[in-house]
Amino acid sequence: GTIIAEGDGNLATGFEFDPTTTSPTTMGYVNSANDTIYLGPNGLMTGDKLEYLNGRGVSIGGAGLGQLVGGLVNGGEYFVIKTADPNVVKLAETRADALSGDAINLSSGATTNRKT
Secondary structure (H helix, E strand, C coil): EEEEECCCCEEEEEEECCCCCCCCCCCEEEECCCCCCCCCCCCCCCEEEEEEECCCCCCCCCCCCCCEEEECCCCCCCEEEEECCCCEEEEEEEEEHHHHCCCCCCCCCCCCCCCC
């Protein structure tokens, strides 16, 4: 998968990773119990908008073809929630959700694919 983020000043930052990795310190590791994604060092801030692209056909938390990526959809826009670990992020459906800390449950998924 790939995450393309727009930070302050609309600078694009891309993270390409394999969400099937099982190593907690490898880019793309998904901890579905904590609803987090390990991205490694990054400059993302809470509220930054990003786009999720499933370029390799394997979805974060997804189990089958065409299935939502733990609620994330290919081409969907989401918002970053920083965590105590600067290398790990959570995702929210809206900027308001991100600012309030309301993260998407990566095992059961988002309720909608809002593009804002």
